[in-house]
Amino acid sequence: MIVVTDLTVRFGGVTSLDRMSVTFESGTCGLIGPNGAGKTTFFNVLSGFIRPSSGTVTAFGENLLSMVHYRRARWGVRRTFQTEQAIEELSVYDNVAMVQEHSHRGGSRRDDVLSAISFVGLDIDPRTAVQTLGAGQRRLVEVARAVVGRPRLVLLDEPAAGLPDAETGNLAAVIRQIPARTGALTILVDHDMSLVSACCETTAVLDFGELIASGPTADVLRDERVVSAYLGTEAA
Amino acid sequence: MLETTEVAASTRHRTRLRRPATRTLVRGGVIVVLLLFALLALPQLLSLYYVDAMTEVAIYAVVSLGLGVLVGRVGLVSLGQIAVLAVGAWVAARLLFATTQPYPLVLLEAGLVTMAIGTIIGLPALRLRGLYLALITLMVAGAVAIVLASTNFPNGGHGFFGYNGSLVNIPPIRRPSIATSDPAYYRYAVVVAILMFLLVFVHIRTRPGRAWSAIRQSEPAALAAGINTTMYKLWAFALASFVTGVAGGVYAGAAHYLYSIDFPAQNSIILLAVVLMGGAYSLWGAVVAGLLSQLLPALLNNWGVSNDWLTILFGIGVVQVLTTAPRGLADQVPKDLARLGLLLARLVHRPAATTAEGEAP
Numbered sequence: 001m002i003v004v005t006d007l008t009v010r011f012g013g014v015t016s017l018d019r020m021s022v023t024f025e026s027g028t029c030g031l032i033g034p035n036g037a038g039k040t041t042f043f044n045v046l047s048g049f050i051r052p053s054s055g056t057v058t059a060f061g062e063n064l065l066s067m068v069h070y071r072r073a074r075w076g077v078r079r080t081f082q083t084e085q086a087i088e089e090l091s092v093y094d095n096v097a098m099v100q101e102h103s104h105r106g107g108s109r110r111d112d113v114l115s116a117i118s119f120v121g122l123d124i125d126p127r128t129a130v131q132t133l134g135a136g137q138r139r140l141v142e143v144a145r146a147v148v149g150r151p152r153l154v155l156l157d158e159p160a161a162g163l164p165d166a167e168t169g170n171l172a173a174v175i176r177q178i179p180a181r182t183g184a185l186t187i188l189v190d191h192d193m194s195l196v197s198a199c200c201e202t203t204a205v206l207d208f209g210e211l212i213a214s215g216p217t218a219d220v221l222r223d224e225r226v227v228s229a230y231l232g233t234e235a236a
Numbered sequence: 237m238l239e240t241t242e243v244a245a246s247t248r249h250r251t252r253l254r255r256p257a258t259r260t261l262v263r264g265g266v267i268v269v270l271l272l273f274a275l276l277a278l279p280q281l282l283s284l285y286y287v288d289a290m291t292e293v294a295i296y297a298v299v300s301l302g303l304g305v306l307v308g309r310v311g312l313v314s315l316g317q318i319a320v321l322a323v324g325a326w327v328a329a330r331l332l333f334a335t336t337q338p339y340p341l342v343l344l345e346a347g348l349v350t351m352a353i354g355t356i357i358g359l360p361a362l363r364l365r366g367l368y369l370a371l372i373t374l375m376v377a378g379a380v381a382i383v384l385a386s387t388n389f390p391n392g393g394h395g396f397f398g399y400n401g402s403l404v405n406i407p408p409i410r411r412p413s414i415a416t417s418d419p420a421y422y423r424y425a426v427v428v429a430i431l432m433f434l435l436v437f438v439h440i441r442t443r444p445g446r447a448w449s450a451i452r453q454s455e456p457a458a459l460a461a462g463i464n465t466t467m468y469k470l471w472a473f474a475l476a477s478f479v480t481g482v483a484g485g486v487y488a489g490a491a492h493y494l495y496s497i498d499f500p501a502q503n504s505i506i507l508l509a510v511v512l513m514g515g516a517y518s519l520w521g522a523v524v525a526g527l528l529s530q531l532l533p534a535l536l537n538n539w540g541v542s543n544d545w546l547t548i549l550f551g552i553g554v555v556q557v558l559t560t561a562p563r564g565l566a567d568q569v570p571k572d573l574a575r576l577g578l579l580l581a582r583l584v585h586r587p588a589a590t591t592a593e594g595e596a597p
Contacts, residue, residue, distance in 0.1 A: 047460055073462025085457035089449045089517075098446040102462030147459065 001025050002064070002153065004186060009041050009054030009209075016041040017052070018209040027179045028186040030196040030203030030217055034229055037206040038083060039189045043155045047079055048072050061155060074103050076152030077183070080142040080159050086130045092117060093126035096144045103149040116148035119181060120174050136167035143174060151184040158190050172198045193221065203230065274426055279419035287422050289534035291490050294425040297526030298432045298483040300511045301519065302476035305436060306507070308516030309445065310472045311452040312361050315504045316373035316411040320357070320379035322499035324350040327495055329409050331397050339412035339489070343428065346485035347478045349492050354477020361469050377501040389494035408492035416503050433480040433519055440519075442470055452529020509550045513557045515564020524565050528553075 002024050009017040017038045031039050044050040046057065048069030057064040059077075064168055065076060078099070087095050096113045117126055120140040124133075130141055139159055146154050156175065160168040174201050178186045196203060197217050204214035207229040213220050220226060259469060275351025279287055299321050306312045328346035337345075360372045392407040393400030398408070415424035439445055447468045450458035458465050487492060510528045530552075533543055561568035 047456075049456060049459070069459045070462055070464045073460060079460050081454075081457065081460075086453045087446075087450050087457065089453070089454050090446060094446050094449075096442075098450055098463070099447075099461045101443050174550075 001093045002057060002059040005058075006057045007042070007045065007052050009038070009045060009050060009052045011211065016209050017055075018204075020206070020209070020211050021056070022204050022211050022214055024185055024187060024204075026185055027202075028188060028200045030200035030207065030220075031187055032191070032193075032196055032203060032226075033206035034130075036208070038209040039206055040157055041188065042159055042206070043079060043187075046072075046077060046153070046155060054229040067191040070102075073099065074106045076103075076150060077155070078146035078151040078184075079155035080139070080146055080157055082157045082161065082185070082210055084135070084200050085140055086092050086133070086141040086145075089129075091129055092122060092124065092133075092141055092144075095130055095141050099145045100148045116144045117197070119147060119177070120144045121170065135171070136163055139163065139167075139171065139221045140174070140215060143171070147178055147182050147184075151182050152181070154178055154184045154186040155201065156186065156188045156190075159188070160190055160192050160195050168192065168195055171195075197221065254597050271426075271430065272338045275423055279422055284418050285538070286466055286515065286531075286534065287418050288490070289531055291418070291422045291425045292488075292530040292534075293523075293526040294422070294429040295487050295526075297523050297532050298429050298486075298508075299480050299507065300514065300525035300529070301436055301477075301522035302435060302480040302483075303401065303511045304509060304516045304519075304522050304525075305439075305448075305476045305479075307442065307511060308518075308521070309448040309452060310469060311365070312358075312469065312472065313370040313474070313508070314357075314373040314382070314473075315370045315401070315508060316357060316377035316501075317476075317480055317507055318503065318504040320350060320354050320480045321484045321487065322380060322384055322496075323353055324385070325488045325491075325494055325499075326389055326479030326484070327481065328485030328488040330490065331510035331594075332409050333392050333398055333407075342486040343482050346488075347482040350481025350484065351474050351478040354411070354480070355470055355474045357477075358470055358473025361473065364467055371438060374501065377504050380499045381496065381499065384496035384499065388496065397432035407495060409488050409494070411489040417548060421490060425490065428482060428486050428588050432482060436475065436479065437519065444468060444475075448472060505551060509554045513550070513553045513565055514569075515566035517563055518566040521564045 004020055004022050004024075007017050007020040020038070020042070031042065031182065033039055041050060045052050046064065048065075048067065052065070062075075064072065064075075065079070074229065087098070093113055096116050097109060098114075100109050100112050114126065120138060120143045122144065123128065123138050124137070131139060143159065144154070146156065153160065157176070160171055172195050175186065175188060175195075178184060186197055188196060200217050202215060203217040204222045205212050205220060205223070205226045207225075212225050213223045214227060249459050274290075278290060282290065298335065299317055302320075303314060307312050324346045327349045331342045331345055332339075335342075341584045355374050357373060360371050364372065386398050388399040390398030391400055392398070411421055412424060415421040440448075447458065447463045450461055450463055451465050451468060455465055458468075491498070507525075510525040511521065513528060514524030514526075532549075533546055536543060536546060557564055557568075
């Protein structure tokens with residue numbers, strides 16, 4: 001469970017997150033909102049790339065914000081990026097091993113890495129260089145990196161961006177299994193509402209840095225404020 | 237049910253992982269044959285002039301290797317590697333005059349001292365990248381050149397600097413007792429180079445190599461993977477400086493006498509050019525860079541061609557490589573040869589052409 005209280009992020013005169021308070025319980029939670037709503041900013045705060053001007057984030061009872069960014073992976077924060085960041089020069093195996101070996105949680109590295117690769121359904125030689133893979137497979141490599149070892153908080157930033165429908169369906173099946181496999185709280189940011197409703201029991205909605213709704217996904221998607229944030233309101 | 241399929245998939249991958257690819261075996265075989273040729277046959281075949289040139293090739297291959305780690309693996313451009321080489325040569329020379337320590341120990345110490353200094357030079361890299369880092373390292377190279385020009389290299393004198401102030405009666409820097417002749421010293425230099433290549437190879441294939449690749453492509457991705465980017469960048473500088481320092485120690489013995497004019501700051505820029513031409517991302521690229529920077533001038537000298545042509549050639553070469561073969565000659569030449577081989581095979585065996593085409597990647 002992570003509890004976010006009064007989180008505020010400012011870039012100069014722009015307030016990206018405005019006293020955001022939200023609780024993500026467990027399982028897979030959605031985080032949606034129009035472009036510029038602050039979703040990626042929120043992820044960057046959790047990853048430690050951005051220092052918020054105020055507010056707290058308590059993750060499983062620990063103060064996440066006091067941890068140095070690279071130590072958060074060891075603690076259990078994993079993420080994927082909006083623009084996919086599979087390391088091209090490395091093999092599939094090395095991409096995943098790179099995360100595993102910096103999380104220091106004991107156990108056999110090879111078994112960990114190979115089981116993460118097969119969990120995401122990448123049925124290819126693990127020694128294959130990532131630069132030879134297609135977009136969908138690269139996304140899966142990123143997801144494998146996010147689930148290897150013992151993650152406690154998995155952040156998926158638009159994992160289905162640019163993927164064809166068939167591959168998105170495949171990805172949704174993998175994402176749905178993440179909490180069961182790892183026990184990690186998974187937060188999914190995406191614009192694809194079918195993916196969000198397929199994967200997430202609960203969903204929170206951001207608009208201009210403010211939390212405008214949260215609750216069971218089906219209810220949230222029917223919420224009037226959410227619909228108007230996405231589609232706009234008719235001029236009276 | 238799900239678990240059993242998972243385990244089955246994992247064992248299948250494991251068997252795939254264990255089986256060494258035939259390509260790796262072939263590659264290993266080629267390397268062993270080439271090394272045996274370089275160690276055993278080459279000194280017999282070449283005149284002393286070219287043996288000395290090949291000693292320089294071995295030394296500069298290691299220097300290029302160090303720069304390759306920085307530029308190719310981590311994406312840090314350093315224009316100060318010749319200064320780092322000079323530091324290694326200075327430390328080795330001072331130790332060789334002051335002590336009777338065995339040569340390998342002196343090389344190790346020269347490497348370690350240079351590593352400490354090189355890592356300090358690398359500190360700005362934690363804040364800067366690209367052009368700004370290149371400028372800072374170039375300035376450091378300039379500073380080292382000035383200091384060396386005023387203090388001179390040790391030549392058997394006393395005190396910290398070990399310079400005796402005289403131009404006559406200078407004792408030569410000693411060589412290891414097993415390698416006093418030029419061909420023997422060439423073999424010694426090649427063996428040291430092999431050890432340095434192995435050291436870097438082990439780094440690249442394990443944890444630091446993965447971390448460097450991640451840092452090079454995307455620092456946020458590296459941080460999100462739990463990589464302490466600060467430590468790994470300094471580690472890269474430490475490794476590059478260590479191998480360059482050892483190369484400096486080998487250089488000291490090869491040259492017998494050291495002068496500051498042998499290490500001009502601009503040579504660091506030429507070094508970067510040849511490393512880019514050879515291929516900064518490949519270990520072979522470092523060997524190619526060593527050949528380009530040391531054997532080519534020796535050849536031109538022997539043929540009576542002015543060395544100025546070399547600067548022009550390198551300039552054109554860098555432009556050519558960056559536009560048509562960004563991964564350098566070490567990557568491009570085998571590809572071109574394979575393509576040529578395929579073409580020749582088609583010409584010779586017209587009917588077999590279809591299978592050859594089918595097998596082409």
